[in-house]
Amino acid sequence: MITGDASYIKKMNRSLILKEILKEGMLSRADVSKATALTRATVSGQVADLLDEELVVEKEIEYNLVGRKPIMLSVNAEAGYAIGIDLEFDQISFAISNLQGSLVQSETMKLQATSYPDILSLLIAQIKHYQEGFAASRYGIIGIVIAIHGLVSTDEVIHYIPSFDWHDVPLKNDLEKALGLEVKLENNANLSAFAERVFFHHETDDLLSVTLYSGIGMGMMINHSFFRGQDGFAGEIGHMIVVPGGQPCNCGNKGCWEKYASETSVFQILRANKPEAEITYEQIERWIKDKDPEVTSVMEQFMYYLSIGLNNIINIYNPEVVVLDSELLRIYPDSLRAIESNLNSRVSHYREIKLSTIGKKSCSLGACAIAIQNFLQVPVLNLPYKG
Template sequence: MITGDASYIKKMNRSLILKEILKEGMLSRADVSKVTALTRATVSGQVSDLLDEELVIEKEIEYNQVGRKPIMLSINAEAGYAIGIDLEYDRISFAISDLQGSLVLTDAIKLQNNAYADILTLLTGQIKHYQERFAASRYGIIGIVIAIHGLVSTDEVIHYIPSFDWHDVPLKSDLENALGLQVKLENNANLSAFAERVFFHHETNDLLSVTLHSGIGMGMMINHSFFRGQDGFAGEIGHMIVLPGGLPCNCGNQGCWEKYASETSVLQQLRAKKPDADITYAQIERWMEEKDPDVTEIMEQFIYYLSIGLNNIINIYNPEVVILDSELLRIYPDSLPLIESNLNSRVSHYREIKISTIGKKSCVLGACAIAIQNFLQVPVLNLPYKG
């Protein structure tokens, strides 16, 4: 039983009720009382407040038996909207979700340059546009979370973005001053990991999400929380050395994992082998179906080096679930069995390795989910994935 002052207990009970309604989608008052172990009187009082605040709505459901139709409670999805932003190397992707985590709008703006002042102006203008567009809802924009492809400190200062050559940039404070809204910055791989846990792996305590796009990043969920390291820079697993004395990396080392097992590394090799070809995922898939020898060799090396890195991180973290976010793996036949066949260590332990079904949307979905969790103040967020 939770003990403490009345306001604290009320806050904890509220969080518990919202958590269960979000998880199940719809619950009756009796069901809420049952799954939370709270008294019906406590549930009734809390639900009354949530209805007044328009965070919860009531619905009658079809009922074929004799008696009163059950009244179900659900989150009022349209009470407010979250903004998730992915600050990529060549574009900014925007996503707006309702309070149930469903995307209602997506936008992308190509970047003409990487000058900080220009990108700050672009972000400010676009967010203000969304503020106006969703102002009619009860709570309007309930949170803004931006995915950073680089190092973000624990106090949310951008330490370094390699693709922009940004160092110690105060994007959070600059945006908050311009908008009058709270803004949160988070590493992109962390947000992908959060999306995987929130939308799919509800019962997973320890999850690793490895993103294999322009580089390699790793988001780590341990006991439902991010593992960040001392300064917030944990997860830069792409700079683990897998080939001593290998290819030089921008980080200053040689032989880093992302030089051999990121999608960028594969695409660079394919362009070198086929300089006149239009390198797209659809074309790569056709080459694999045709068993093109150059493509076959490059993809086999990709799987080989990917497996080396996965073996290392599995031995270090002993995760329940490892999620791999890669379009190349999604189109490569039997990629998971091939990877698992290379993980032969008797000391490696994990429950499962899966390829992400969300894909690159995981980043903005995770950003929206963080905003929803912060707004509703629920300790653990579980949402249905609606595609």
């Protein structure tokens, strides 16, 4: 036997047990044994360790039949807390979740400055505040994951954030030195994709999440893992050219997808066409309900160009599920049917296209979920969505 085999197997069994308890919320020891195919003796030994570590708690449930009340196991939600941070172009959103993935606190701060020293100081101060606030729990803050709206390399160095004009910024190292905690950086679209799989699409191996707000980003889950590309920059799908020689883009090309099929593109057109109006989601929804011909035409064009890009990525990746995250699509009646009516290729194959239920919170929730997965060392994380 190779030295270390026993400890490795024990670690794998522990991960399997935690995975099943998290997925179901509550399980008896007998149910854990069935779900994992582990012997009852193995389960009992592992559960004893988890109880000692306060990662699992026991609870008797109401039972109307004769006999002992079943003792159920659940992950101790209050044993530790994860911090998910969404570093957006005009604000920073903070989310704190317990170990079951439920949000316990959230906060958004508008940015007054975008210089690296200013934002670094803000992050350090706020994270230290959360460290103090949750220090009474057994494990305190168990992980910090930050969503970056830009290019993050495989070694978690920020290569470029367009909205801040940051280049090659060592945010991870600077935060870890200041806080004494491990910090993880991840692309925002990847975290949105992770949240969609963790909280909703538990049986999906291959999922694409397309976010359509300020630009277009795509997170790719392939066999439960991120597809990153050679340097970690895969997913910049907004810069796929859909109109050769079209509108100039900041990336240096012309005719990029996000110039035609992002929410920003819709808002820009409506501001130009209706200069007297304040363009908000609520106003657009009113125009849609009133069947305003100008707004209807803009929305149809938006979905047409969106369909062109979706056709391309579906043919490239052949995903099970494509999740679209867009408030405009959520307020437009039958938007998915309108989009799918443009996907007519006989060679395009996918199982379903869905609108995101989580919306803009998917990024910070995905960040919390990554922290939970890393802390509990669960290979595949499935959590119930509690809104």
